[in-house]
Amino acid sequence: MTCEKLEKCPFYNDKMDINRGIGAMYKKTYCEGDKTKCARYIVATQLGPEYVTDKLYPNMNNVANKLLEENKK
Template structure:
């Protein structure tokens, strides 16, 4: 499977998770290098635009995605 096109520019991993490399690597393997279409950040970015992705949105927070998309 291909890597997520947003991997190198993902603010979450490149800024927010810089001090947690172990956790970041696990999440990157699951979402960025795996099934990135299941990443909450990816879904918001592709649907609403990159500027609408909350800085504190974790890749697994699909419940928040549903709330954001309703607005």
């Protein structure tokens, strides 16, 4: 299922630096595949969009986990 954040997501809209091929692969895997595995999606839904920076890429689950641990409410 595609991600409902597609339209506004800087990653999906090529506003974040990434190799074109890898970017396309991530879009297919996460944005148009399984959004629930996307680090950006996980942080946005569990902590809030304000925690999602332009340095957080979809595959950075280790960073997402760290953020979740540090900011658990």
